[in-house]
Amino acid sequence: MKLFDVYPLYDVEPVSAHDSIVIDKDGIEYLDLYGGHAVISVGHGHPHYIKRLKEQIEKIGFYSNAVHNSLQSELANKLGELSGYKEYQLFLCNSGAEANENALKLASFYTRKSRVVSFYNGFHGRTSAAVAATDNEKINAPLNQQQKVTFLPLNNLEKVNTELKKGDVCAVIIEPIQGVGGLDEGTTEFFKGLEELCKENNVVLILDEVQAGFGRTGKFFGHQHHGITPDIISIAKGMGNGFPIGGIMIAPHIKPSYGMLGTTFGGNHLACTAASSVLEILEFENLIDNARLTGDYFVSQALHLPGVKKVKGRGLMLGLEFDFEVGDLRKKLIYDEHIFTGGAMNKKLLRILPPLTIGKSEIDQFIKALQDVLIPEKI
Numbered sequence: 001m002k003l004f005d006v007y008p009l010y011d012v013e014p015v016s017a018h019d020s021i022v023i024d025k026d027g028i029e030y031l032d033l034y035g036g037h038a039v040i041s042v043g044h045g046h047p048h049y050i051k052r053l054k055e056q057i058e059k060i061g062f063y064s065n066a067v068h069n070s071l072q073s074e075l076a077n078k079l080g081e082l083s084g085y086k087e088y089q090l091f092l093c094n095s096g097a098e099a100n101e102n103a104l105k106l107a108s109f110y111t112r113k114s115r116v117v118s119f120y121n122g123f124h125g126r127t128s129a130a131v132a133a134t135d136n137e138k139i140n141a142p143l144n145q146q147q148k149v150t151f152l153p154l155n156n157l158e159k160v161n162t163e164l165k166k167g168d169v170c171a172v173i174i175e176p177i178q179g180v181g182g183l184d185e186g187t188t189e190f191f192k193g194l195e196e197l198c199k200e201n202n203v204v205l206i207l208d209e210v211q212a213g214f215g216r217t218g219k220f221f222g223h224q225h226h227g228i229t230p231d232i233i234s235i236a237k238g239m240g241n242g243f244p245i246g247g248i249m250i251a252p253h254i255k256p257s258y259g260m261l262g263t264t265f266g267g268n269h270l271a272c273t274a275a276s277s278v279l280e281i282l283e284f285e286n287l288i289d290n291a292r293l294t295g296d297y298f299v300s301q302a303l304h305l306p307g308v309k310k311v312k313g314r315g316l317m318l319g320l321e322f323d324f325e326v327g328d329l330r331k332k333l334i335y336d337e338h339i340f341t342g343g344a345m346n347k348k349l350l351r352i353l354p355p356l357t358i359g360k361s362e363i364d365q366f367i368k369a370l371q372d373v374l375i376p377e378k379i
């Protein structure tokens with residue numbers, strides 16, 4: 001059987017990895033400034049992560065959600081403590097799209113309404129309601145287009161107010177910093193206004209922290225830079241450092257009932273162990289502070305690069321906006337300089353999403369490589 005050919009591939013096959021280094025089948029080492037799309041948070045093959053997962057699989061890897069699994073409540077407690085959301089409730093699933101799907105569904109159950117407000121250039125995943133709330137026609141099939149979603153520009157509270165006042169909106173869903181779109185973000189005034197308008201109109205505010213969460217922006221959650229408190233927070237990616245896990249954190253005023261949400265694999269023993277060990281490493285190694293400090297260093301160095309128009313993002317969720325499209329630059333970085341970086345919907349933006357363990361020396365290596373590639377090309 002052939003694979004269903006939906007991914008344009010770079011000609012590289014990683015076969016092993018440690019920390020921020022990925023090694024291909026020919027033994028070539030690459031610096032990983034992409035983290036497999038913001039997934040690798042605590043570094044590839046972290047010894048504590050491996051030890052915890054090995055010990056767990058030797059005991060039990062999976063059982064269904066019909067029986068007790070105290071690893072789930074241990075994870076919920078640790079997550080509540082580190083993120084500052086002790087009073088919230090955790091529902092576990094397997095991916096970012098699934099997290100947002102459950103968040104939107106829960107908002108609709110809670111408010112008994114069904115229209116969603118979302119933002120231009122946002123990305124929330126590829127399942128039914130999550131993809132409908134994603135501003136990309138190409139990935140929305142006619143089936144998905146049946147959902148009622150209104151897209152608005154960031155930073156326009158008047159337009160949000162007009163839509164919410166119509167009375168049929170169940171949720172506003174927004175990323176704290178747009179990932180796939182290209183690192184644009186709302187202002188603090190906008191986020192605070194959004195929070196207020198949602199409260200006034202009985203609308204659930206969903207913060208999609210799938211990419212920005214788990215310390216990537218230099219705080220546990222990206223929205224914490226703006227001092228707001230969402231009703232639901234969706235999480236995935238860095239949560240499992242590569243082990244598939246997602247979830248939603250739900251404010252106490254939204255009450256559960258049996259059967260409201262459910263999943264076969266969500267919250268299984270291995271997934272909970274992976275996520276708990278990620279939290280332990282984030283804490284022991286102060287990786288959230290490291291993300292902030294290393295990110296600040298990156299910005300100070302990148303501002304002076306030739307052709308860079310703007311440095312966007314926070315912590316280690318960063319973007320370099322050039323005055324040209326970066327497709328060829330990414331290829332040169334991979335094939336000539338052996339550095340993985342990411343792209344975005346904004347074709348002029350190079351995305352940097354490394355493990356949160358990197359330091360100044362990796363940034364220096366990247367800046368030097370970029371200078372080597374850019375200077376002959378641009379000047």
Ligand SMILES: Cc1ncc(COP(=O)(O)O)c(C=O)c1O
Nearest residue numbers: 095096097123124125179210211
């Ligand atoms: C902000 C955001 N939400 C949701 C998703 C979807 O996550 P997944 O691919 O795990 O379904 C992504 C993936 O890139 C994302 O960046």
